[in-house]
Amino acid sequence: MNTLLLVDGSSYLYRAFYAMTHLSAPDGTPTNAVYGVLNMLRRLRTDVPHDYCACVFDAKGSNFRHELFADYKATRPPMPDDLRPQADMLPELVALMGWPVLKVAGVEADDVIGTLAHQADEAGMKVIVSTGDKDMAQLVNERITLVNTMSNETLDIEGVVNKFGVRPEQIIDYLALIGDKVDNVPGVEKCGPKTAVKWLAEYGSLQNVMAHAADIKGKVGENLQAALPHLPLSYQLITIKTDVDLQQELPEGMQSLHRRTPKWEALAEHFQTLGFKSWLKEAEAQIGNGNGRGGDLFAAETAPPPAAAVAAPPPVPEIAPAPDKLDYRAITTETAFAELLAKLDAATAVGLDTETTSLDAINAALVGISIAFAPGEAVYIPLGHTPTAAPEQLDLHEVLGRLKPYLESGRLKKIGQNLKYDEHVFYNYGIKLNGIAGDAMLASYIIESHLGHGLDELAERWLGLPTITYESLCGKGAKQISFADVAIEQATEYAAQDADFALRIEGRLKTAMDAKQLEMYQNLELPVAEVLFVMERNGVLIDKDELARQSHTLGSELVQLEQQAYEIAGQPFNLNSPKQLQEILFGKMGIPTKGLKKTASGGVSTNEAVLETLAPDYPLPSVILQNRSLAKLKSTYTDKLPEMINPHSGRVHTTYAQAVAITGRLASNNPNLQNIPIRTEAGRKVRRAFIAPEGSKIVSADYSQIELRIMAHLSGDKTLLQAFKNGEDVHRRTAAEVFGIAPENVSSEQRRYAKTINFGLIYGMGQYGLAKSLGIDNLSAKSFIDRYFARYPGVADYMQRTKELAAAQGYVETVSGRRLYLPGIHSKNGNERAGAERAAINAPMQGTASDLIKRAMVDVLAWLVSDGLKSKLIMQVHDELVLEVPEAELGLVQAKLPEIMQKAAVMDVPLLAEVGVGENWEEAH
DNA sequence: CTGCTAGCATA
DNA sequence: GTATGCTAGCAGA
Numbered sequence: 001m002n003t004l005l006l007v008d009g010s011s012y013l014y015r016a017f018y019a020m021t022h023l024s025a026p027d028g029t030p031t032n033a034v035y036g037v038l039n040m041l042r043r044l045r046t047d048v049p050h051d052y053c054a055c056v057f058d059a060k061g062s063n064f065r066h067e068l069f070a071d072y073k074a075t076r077p078p079m080p081d082d083l084r085p086q087a088d089m090l091p092e093l094v095a096l097m098g099w100p101v102l103k104v105a106g107v108e109a110d111d112v113i114g115t116l117a118h119q120a121d122e123a124g125m126k127v128i129v130s131t132g133d134k135d136m137a138q139l140v141n142e143r144i145t146l147v148n149t150m151s152n153e154t155l156d157i158e159g160v161v162n163k164f165g166v167r168p169e170q171i172i173d174y175l176a177l178i179g180d181k182v183d184n185v186p187g188v189e190k191c192g193p194k195t196a197v198k199w200l201a202e203y204g205s206l207q208n209v210m211a212h213a214a215d216i217k218g219k220v221g222e223n224l225q226a227a228l229p230h231l232p233l234s235y236q237l238i239t240i241k242t243d244v245d246l247q248q249e250l251p252e253g254m255q256s257l258h259r260r261t262p263k264w265e266a267l268a269e270h271f272q273t274l275g276f277k278s279w280l281k282e283a284e285a286q287i288g289n290g291n292g293r294g295g296d297l298f299a300a301e302t303a304p305p306p307a308a309a310v311a312a313p314p315p316v317p318e319i320a321p322a323p324d325k326l327d328y329r330a331i332t333t334e335t336a337f338a339e340l341l342a343k344l345d346a347a348t349a350v351g352l353d354t355e356t357t358s359l360d361a362i363n364a365a366l367v368g369i370s371i372a373f374a375p376g377e378a379v380y381i382p383l384g385h386t387p388t389a390a391p392e393q394l395d396l397h398e399v400l401g402r403l404k405p406y407l408e409s410g411r412l413k414k415i416g417q418n419l420k421y422d423e424h425v426f427y428n429y430g431i432k433l434n435g436i437a438g439d440a441m442l443a444s445y446i447i448e449s450h451l452g453h454g455l456d457e458l459a460e461r462w463l464g465l466p467t468i469t470y471e472s473l474c475g476k477g478a479k480q481i482s483f484a485d486v487a488i489e490q491a492t493e494y495a496a497q498d499a500d501f502a503l504r505i506e507g508r509l510k511t512a513m514d515a516k517q518l519e520m521y522q523n524l525e526l527p528v529a530e531v532l533f534v535m536e537r538n539g540v541l542i543d544k545d546e547l548a549r550q551s552h553t554l555g556s557e558l559v560q561l562e563q564q565a566y567e568i569a570g571q572p573f574n575l576n577s578p579k580q581l582q583e584i585l586f587g588k589m590g591i592p593t594k595g596l597k598k599t600a601s602g603g604v605s606t607n608e609a610v611l612e613t614l615a616p617d618y619p620l621p622s623v624i625l626q627n628r629s630l631a632k633l634k635s636t637y638t639d640k641l642p643e644m645i646n647p648h649s650g651r652v653h654t655t656y657a658q659a660v661a662i663t664g665r666l667a668s669n670n671p672n673l674q675n676i677p678i679r680t681e682a683g684r685k686v687r688r689a690f691i692a693p694e695g696s697k698i699v700s701a702d703y704s705q706i707e708l709r710i711m712a713h714l715s716g717d718k719t720l721l722q723a724f725k726n727g728e729d730v731h732r733r734t735a736a737e738v739f740g741i742a743p744e745n746v747s748s749e750q751r752r753y754a755k756t757i758n759f760g761l762i763y764g765m766g767q768y769g770l771a772k773s774l775g776i777d778n779l780s781a782k783s784f785i786d787r788y789f790a791r792y793p794g795v796a797d798y799m800q801r802t803k804e805l806a807a808a809q810g811y812v813e814t815v816s817g818r819r820l821y822l823p824g825i826h827s828k829n830g831n832e833r834a835g836a837e838r839a840a841i842n843a844p845m846q847g848t849a850s851d852l853i854k855r856a857m858v859d860v861l862a863w864l865v866s867d868g869l870k871s872k873l874i875m876q877v878h879d880e881l882v883l884e885v886p887e888a889e890l891g892l893v894q895a896k897l898p899e900i901m902q903k904a905a906v907m908d909v910p911l912l913a914e915v916g917v918g919e920n921w922e923e924a925h
Numbered sequence: 926c927t928g929c930t931a932g933c934a935t936a
Numbered sequence: 937g938t939a940t941g942c943t944a945g946c947a948g949a
Contacts, residue, residue: 600930629933669942675941677934677935679935759937764937835937838937846939
């Protein structure tokens, strides 16, 4: 029989507070109640065997009993000042310990416990309710028992009868007669336990006692008569609900009440602050055991789950309290603003969001700021709305000046959605945002990188709530209006919600992370976001004139190619139009289309591969190819980059997307600085325009064969590992192995083959792909691959294992525990499935490489800052970091930069980073 | 004006 | 054969 263990967190909070001697954290925060409750939960966890469990707390605010009876609990003194902060922090700590935590607005903890107990009872489960509250005795039956963990007292039916002298089903009647002084529930004057038991023994039920009120003599008889009108109400107040709607909190019912793995990382942090030393040690030991990240992000290899393991566990259901109502306000008066500042003084963490005039952060102007304090509680400060939209509005600079200390404070923690954006916005006004402690977008990216991370989607997925969309306020497309034109009322609803939801979602997502994920989130992605902010802000200096010259040259070359094409075709046409080109080549010129690749829409493709095959036999294709290549250079790079120079800084500021690539890589856009040409001579010239200011140089360092090294590490293949350890030329070595000759006899052709195989493997390539890229037949390609796998059995084995793992669990992992989901891995479509298998093979290598360089970026920036260097990180291109370095620091950076990159992780292969210096990016590479 | 395809730049 | 972002052309509003 399954057992459900329910803990009345709120009742214990009070009892522990009054029972425990004073205790406080190093910073003076009282901790006795928190310590008492957590200690009790630790004992319960081991002492009471159970299958499901939950710890229930009272939600803030009034509940249905207050509606029944305005004076309910009216005589209770307010919560002692020493208890309040403890009450606030306790639920989070309990959740971090792995307990499902429930808080339901509108009812009390008792009612939630009553409901869950009732449901479990109906399902034939055994229920143990751990509480210090005697009222709970009304729940006891054959399967439901109470345990007071503080006094070690157990109450079953017999126990209730022994203790109270009435049966469990009479407890409500019993308590109604006695009343409850603490909760201000009126009973019968002068009627205590003895009298109540006597009456109930005689008449059986409250109803019957009331019916015979006239029979009872003496002063108590009179009192009973006097109490008759209010006794039904008391009965109602004392009755614990067993029918609370928990659909929203527990959409999957009892099944979600599994104990989860404690978040040791976060617990350790809290125990540290709270001064719980022995528990801190314990948490650290757990982390050291690989149950959290140890000293080294890459040290712990998780044991692969059993092959039978099913896809990722479903996200833990929503257990955070949903606020009973929303409190969103606009701040437009000095009084309200002063109150807001006072609130910020008291707050430790807030949700933060800005509204602006532009998606381009560096050029965006502030329209308003929203701040959330608690779920459902947020304010919006309109600052840059048009007068029509906001008749009353505080002065932008005045407000910013007074908010600045809070925004720049590391003490006040900020949580938001893509805060890197807001960080830029504030920086535009001379404010450096500090204390960034959470970002819902990044948290979501860590948990499920393959899904969307927009706030709207997150609210839907994690809170089950719809959002007000930006489009519903501002419209879209050409007719879109500026947020500055949105009326305050609607702007407040929207903006306050964004801050509120970001705060709520981030908290929710954190509880869904395992220790490794929390580690990656807090110690990798959040710090990386700061590095990206710095790099974006730094920008890259571009030599406009150089690009203009190149554009000019390209322009005249393009004109010539165009003329040639027209002559060959016998007519002018648009060389950039695949459709027109198709007509010319396969229509007018009558080139046979047999065996040529088709486009998705049915026509004959005119892509590079097709034109290459036609080039030996016809003159036009090679002209087109040259034209395309140059046109791309001109339109995408030499013409475009100068347009992207920011007039204020004189530099180009890209935006790095941190949550788009499913493998963990960054992406760069507006402009994309990660696809600047290098392969062709003409293309590479573009890099000459990436320069450093007078007195500085460009320094670039890139990881050598990073993904191949990671493949060696992941596969553990002896031969491959050895090649790297010996510092060999791995492609040459591979050729030697595959062709069965000595490395010194490998021809350049053979080395090229080997290099292609090595790269192909990283992409999950099969014989077909290899044949195509080497221009050999399928059979020879297969024999190459077979020979390769025969010489590198570890690699063959790894490929196989990875595919199986992906199929078994639906995701694969990087070395540091980043999860990479493969939605297509179970597809019935063979092509799609094969694609997912290739992605599965590639993802751990690409993803681990990306984790590595992210770690290096954080370390490099930390070094630059701590040593007070003037060198600037300006670009990241997947395996390369580019810096702008003053000449005085050149020697230092050249030595230290590759060293930091190589030390980003300790793996079974040495990491190698190669550094270059130059006047421009081409020279430095 | 918007959304799509083809093609191509990078690691 | 993995992972991205950008441009031009073009079709349908």
